[in-house]
Amino acid sequence: MKRKTHPALIAFTVLTFFFLLGPLVVILGSALSDTPFLTFPPQGLTLHWFQNIFEISAFTRTMGTSFMLAVGGTALSMLIGIPAAYALARYRVELPSFLGNVFVLPILIPEIVLGFSLMKSLASGLGTPIMATLLVGHALLVLPYCVRVVGASLNSFDFSIEEAAVSLGCPRWRAFFTVVLPNIRAGIIAGFILAFITSLNDVSISIFLTGPGVSTLPIQLLAHMEQFFDPTIAAVSVLLMGVTVAVMAVVERTLGLTFLTK
Amino acid sequence: MTVSLSLENITAHYGTVKVLEDLSLHIAEGELVSLLGSSGCGKTTTLRLVAGFLEPTAGTIKLGDRDLTRLPAHARNIGLVFQTYALFPHLTVRENVGFGLKQRGVAAAERATRVNAMIERVGLGELADRHPANLSGGQRQRVALARALVIDPPLLMFDEPLSNLDAKLRVDMRVEIRRLQQANGTTALYVTHDQEEAFSISDRVAIMNAGRIMQLDRPEVLYSNPANAFVANFVGFENMIEMRAVAEAGDAVRAEIKGGGTIDLPKSQFTVPAQEFLFATRADGLQVAATGQGIACTLGLRTYIGRAYQYHCDTPAGQLVANGPLAHPFESGANAVLVPQPEQCCLLPKEA
């Protein structure tokens, strides 16, 4: 009833959102425009560029690689991240306090330094297969998201529920699966999704670990963009934005998007 | 400086929901009036309207001669104590208390004197340089009080100021609040859902429900002579019996109890003109006896409440609660009579 906002601030905010969303609309425009360069005023519309995606094998191949890598890296990270988050939340006294920070290290160390170091020590130094090195790199990249988001829901989890299950005769391991996991499901879904999208969009680590044989979609796009301007890139970008929309819909349904401001 | 506060025909909406309807209230100079009611009754809305955080849809708010209705909150000069204390976490006790004086452009030297005096007065002298995070609940409450008092407001308002304190501290603090309010002679509006708290320190209490004042009077009157069924229920009249006056006989009126039986009531009590009325009592107002003039019943569960035994009784008028003497406990299942104690009963109009 009372709080009024100055019109100048509102105007500034409207301009900012125009700045944030306008470029994405421009991409959509180029993907649909029948001229190779998006011109003003726009010319005719076509779906040709979307069709073209599937005729360029580099795109379809790397799309598959990126998807597998994002799912695999996130799954691996979750598999080891959930127990770690559980241990941090459940055994506060038994574990040293610095351990929580260890899992945040991948955020603290510049990604590009991590990418370079993995290439130098693993791929080049030990000759590990590219795909395995990528998988490890992506698992590391997303580990902080897994541990922190799952950890956040574990911190609001009432462990006396688990104790109640155990007191009713349920073994500890089964109590974890039947009582703890269902109650932190939202955190796991959110963590998985944030991790997935982070991995899917990653450039700084993958750039060092890809080559002619194996590449990821963002790296392929990057290489393509540097060489020639092709609206097919815009079409791929639109597909990637579609993935973002799908992800946001899932987050909205599980947690509500306001979760992201916390 | 003491002035009166008047709310005249206030109506307020949250969006499309009406939260206050045609509410009028006058608080005399130096008087402490409480708004009492359960959550959602409109008591906090009323306070926020006076504070200027909300705007009424219709009506006028006046402090003395000053019309506050359209004045921004920061220009109203009202001391406000919040339920959450609302202490500024980044400022020390001293800075918190001095905040209002600083806004008024009071010079640093005078500010320091007044702040220190006020901090001493609420007994926080040693904690003046601490941050709120390092204070206990009671200490925070004192800072909030000092902060509201130091600006010498013509009106003090309290929004459930004690609900975050433990029971013992609550009693101490309300005495303290009353003492400071009386010492300054400041007009005060006090919002609470705690009946004991409101009754103990208020000159008058307004019991609110669904955006209206149901009754506004001295606590003594509210306690023994509620004006309607809502207030009676609120102040603890457990038994409401529907009756119908049927005949007069000398000093008594004979009334028919809904469900069966009759009872003679003293004529002097008949303040309700209608033929159909509600007969309201607390458990104390119905005495369990083996025989006598009253409502026949079958005794159910017996509990011990210290000064008496309390019985849950089945009567033709429904379930009633009554007290019986400690000297003669009755067994569950026994037949008995509930004898009304006229001075502890009241007759209320039947709700429309």
Place this chain on the structure above:
Amino acid sequence: MSHRMQAWLLAAPATLLVFVFLGLPVLSTLAMTFADPKGPLASYAAFFNSGFRMTVLWRTMEVALTTTILSVGIGFVVAWVVARAPSRLKSLLIIAAVFPLLTGVVVRAFAWLVILGKNGILNSFLLWIGAITEPLSMLYTQGSVIVAMVYLFVPLMILTLVGVLEGIPQDLTDAAASLGATPAAAFRQVVLPMAVPGLIVGSVLVFTGSFTSYATPQLLGGERQMMMGTFLYQRAMVTFDWLGASTIAAVMVVVTLATVLLMSRLARKLNPVAG
């Protein structure tokens, strides 16, 4: 099995992953910088004495700092408006900020190639309205890098600060008003000091993020606007100068960690709820 054992067993796989695959490789990169055959600190001497390398470092600092300042400024105003918006509109605005945030860096940098390019939509528009007769070259300038970087980080800043501003209870601004503070005074004396730790956290995220970015300077700055990230890549993968690349990596790690440590100390010092 003791609780301590259980705890460690559960935490072990993740801990090992970080130590073995992040700790060791990064340490080996840092160690390599001291293994220059010309002497233990020779690689650093080479770095800090080279005009070109220092230009890259300063340019990166400048771009990161400008990006941070602009993002904080824009983000704070927008977050203020968003935080005070009615709840339906607020959710909508938050969605509008999250969407670009979850869209990949490559896609977002690509958008600016389309907009700022020689044949881009901005030039095409300016030509069409007759404001210019020759297309402007806006790409591969410091300006184009900064615009794209601000574009990258403003959503992050908005979301961080909306959280911060919403965390300031409305009772506090109400209390300030009841004590006579005008809205401007309440903002300056209550809201701003309470938002400082959040502003610092947001600034650190933006500064370190833009300092270490790769894709955006690569696409919008190119060879001409080399930054630390693109420089590291070029040394490692184009000229195969791993010692040089490791030195760049070391400088990036030091700047990042120093920023994080200094700023978190500052945040703690300015923390309003400090004792």
